[in-house]
Amino acid sequence: MSFARRYGASPVHLLAHLLVLPLAAWAVLQVLDFRGARDVVVWFVAALVLHDLVLLPAYSALDRVWQRARVRGIPIVNHLRVPAFASAVTFLVFFPLILGKSDGNLRYVSGVQPSGYLGRWLLLVAAAWALSALVLAVRLVRADELQDAGAPHPDRAA
Amino acid sequence: MGLRGPLVRRAALSAPPGPFRPGFWRSPLRGPWLTTAIGVVLLAGVAVVAVTGFLSHAAYEPSLPGNAIVPAARDLPLTFDWPSGPAWLYGLTQGLHTNVGLATIPLLLAKLWSVIPRLFAWPPVASAAQGIERLAIALLVGSALFEFATGVANMQNWYPFGFNFVVAHYYGAVVFVSALAIHLVVKLPLMRRAWRDRGGLAPLRQSLADTRPEPPEAGGLAPVAPAAPTITRRGVLGLAFAGSGALLLANAGQTIGGPLRSVALLAPRREDFPVNKTAGAARIDIAATRPETWRLDLGGRSLTRDELLALDLRTEALPIACVEGWTTTQTWEGVRLRDLARLAGVPGAREVTVRSLQERGVLRRSTLSRDAIEDDRSLLALRVNGADLSLDHGYPARIIVPGLPGVHNTKWVAKLEFRA
Numbered sequence: 001m002s003f004a005r006r007y008g009a010s011p012v013h014l015l016a017h018l019l020v021l022p023l024a025a026w027a028v029l030q031v032l033d034f035r036g037a038r039d040v041v042v043w044f045v046a047a048l049v050l051h052d053l054v055l056l057p058a059y060s061a062l063d064r065v066w067q068r069a070r071v072r073g074i075p076i077v078n079h080l081r082v083p084a085f086a087s088a089v090t091f092l093v094f095f096p097l098i099l100g101k102s103d104g105n106l107r108y109v110s111g112v113q114p115s116g117y118l119g120r121w122l123l124l125v126a127a128a129w130a131l132s133a134l135v136l137a138v139r140l141v142r143a144d145e146l147q148d149a150g151a152p153h154p155d156r157a158a
Numbered sequence: 159m160g161l162r163g164p165l166v167r168r169a170a171l172s173a174p175p176g177p178f179r180p181g182f183w184r185s186p187l188r189g190p191w192l193t194t195a196i197g198v199v200l201l202a203g204v205a206v207v208a209v210t211g212f213l214s215h216a217a218y219e220p221s222l223p224g225n226a227i228v229p230a231a232r233d234l235p236l237t238f239d240w241p242s243g244p245a246w247l248y249g250l251t252q253g254l255h256t257n258v259g260l261a262t263i264p265l266l267l268a269k270l271w272s273v274i275p276r277l278f279a280w281p282p283v284a285s286a287a288q289g290i291e292r293l294a295i296a297l298l299v300g301s302a303l304f305e306f307a308t309g310v311a312n313m314q315n316w317y318p319f320g321f322n323f324v325v326a327h328y329y330g331a332v333v334f335v336s337a338l339a340i341h342l343v344v345k346l347p348l349m350r351r352a353w354r355d356r357g358g359l360a361p362l363r364q365s366l367a368d369t370r371p372e373p374p375e376a377g378g379l380a381p382v383a384p385a386a387p388t389i390t391r392r393g394v395l396g397l398a399f400a401g402s403g404a405l406l407l408a409n410a411g412q413t414i415g416g417p418l419r420s421v422a423l424l425a426p427r428r429e430d431f432p433v434n435k436t437a438g439a440a441r442i443d444i445a446a447t448r449p450e451t452w453r454l455d456l457g458g459r460s461l462t463r464d465e466l467l468a469l470d471l472r473t474e475a476l477p478i479a480c481v482e483g484w485t486t487t488q489t490w491e492g493v494r495l496r497d498l499a500r501l502a503g504v505p506g507a508r509e510v511t512v513r514s515l516q517e518r519g520v521l522r523r524s525t526l527s528r529d530a531i532e533d534d535r536s537l538l539a540l541r542v543n544g545a546d547l548s549l550d551h552g553y554p555a556r557i558i559v560p561g562l563p564g565v566h567n568t569k570w571v572a573k574l575e576f577r578a
Binding site: 008013014021026028031034035038039040047052056081086106120124 | 267303304314317319326339344424426
């Protein structure tokens with residue numbers, strides 16, 4: 001039996017893992033020797049589980065619900081996806097500020113009371129949805145004009 | 159990867175229901191080409207973030223006394239003498255680190271979406287190669303999410319964990335870069351093949367009507383039972399970029415400054431002249447800062463604040479650039495470090511250890527190199543923007559040097575130890 005058959009991949013595959021994994025293992029051992037090692041493991045595993053088994057299935061399920069959404073025959077799912085993603089990803093990144101989770105600490109170190117993050121995030125969300133709705137409105141008007149001119153709209157034909 | 163012999167194929171048939179069955183994943187867009195396209199852009203992003211991250215580690219000059227946060231004995235020998243100019247150097251590298259980092263998050267999410275069927279491959283380990291590769295992939299994805307999560311938390315001063323951020327973020331980066339290197343070696347041939355087979359950028363030009371699934375392949379990314387497309391491949395990348403744009407818009411103003419600062423709706427530091435740490439937070443004894451008690455200790459001699467003000471004062475516009483990604487440029491007035499080295503009797507000093515009135519914390523002292531001391535613009539600042547420093551900005555005196563991380567501009571300076 002050849003090496004590739006027994007191992008399951010080329011020798012380069014094995015070599016890459018054998019050469020570089022020890023460096024990663026060294027770093028893991030180092031960080032586990034500092035204070036809060038348990039939290040490092042918790043965060044590492046929680047990040048994987050939360051993303052792969054919670055976040056991704058959740059947004060996939062949501063996406064499946066609105067995939068068939070149409071307005072006057074025109075699919076609008078991408079007019080939902082773009083503002084929803086912009087809203088969600090800004091919340092995902094800035095939720096500590098938006099929900100005031102680090103307010104106390106920030107005020108303590110900087111002397112300034114963080115304020116207005118929730119309001120400004122909502123502004124950003126509103127702007128994203130408004131922009132998307134505006135583009136949709138333009139598309140709908142164009143589709144009507146095309147129809148008036150007697151041509152079937154390509155989206156509707158599809 | 160791995161050989162999909164008859165045995166494996168039979169195992170796939172007996173896979174548990176749900177995501178372990180190939181037919182479960184129906185997106186017509188998934189496939190080696192899309193993963194390659196997202197992967198290339200993601201790679202460019204994480205390369206910038208990783209390089210600037212390790213540059214930041216070097217900019218702290220951990221080889222100088224008292225500067226290391228990751229103990230030198232347990233560090234990689236990758237540091238070098240960080241130059242003291244141009245003045246905006248650290249603002250640039252760290253601005254890239256934080257902002258490109260933010261912009262890369264949607265690309266990471268898109269990339270993980272594109273490869274999610276692989277998580278549920280059945281059987282979970284079909285060969286030794288697949289086993290070791292899945293271990294490396296777990297390290298890669300886990301460390302990527304860990305690095306972004308901790309970096310984003312640190313930017314916002316949110317610390318719901320017991321570990322030291324710098325230490326964990328640093329070693330996490332070593333894990334990430336190692337696992338990424340393995341991943342690239344393993345996947346490069348697949349990426350090249352996917353690119354060639356689908357005609358390079360050609361799928362980006364397809365309209366929705368022309369968007370076809372990639373043919374099912376051994377890797378299990380392309381769907382065996384695809385649904386009808388609802389978005390083009392160009393659209394998927396555009397969606398990720400829209401997320402990147404929103405994050406940049408929300409934050410980049412705190413790095414670039416000027417009128418953009420007020421546009422940065424979600425930036426943690428929206429003030430024109432932020433304070434990294436107040437005198438209160440640093441537990442500075444206010445009595446020790448009063449002109450009648452405070453003296454600058456230069457080793458052999460000490461100077462009152464009035465004596466310092468009577469020296470040759472210089473005015474320099476210099477930025478403070480924080481590791482968290484914000485920068486602010488102000489006009490500082492003070493005595494050149496070079497001149498103070500001469501007064502201390504150590505002209506041409508090799509290094510200086512700056513000690514603060516601050517009694518606790520890693521940043522109560524820092525050591526500056528000869529480059530920083532000799533730079534014309536390096537000052538012990540007494541005034542800023544035409545007025546005395548405020549207590550929170552380091553009164554009675556603070557260091558301001560070009561090109562270094564903000565925290566090496568030590569505030570409430572009590573002592574300068576110049577060494578030849």
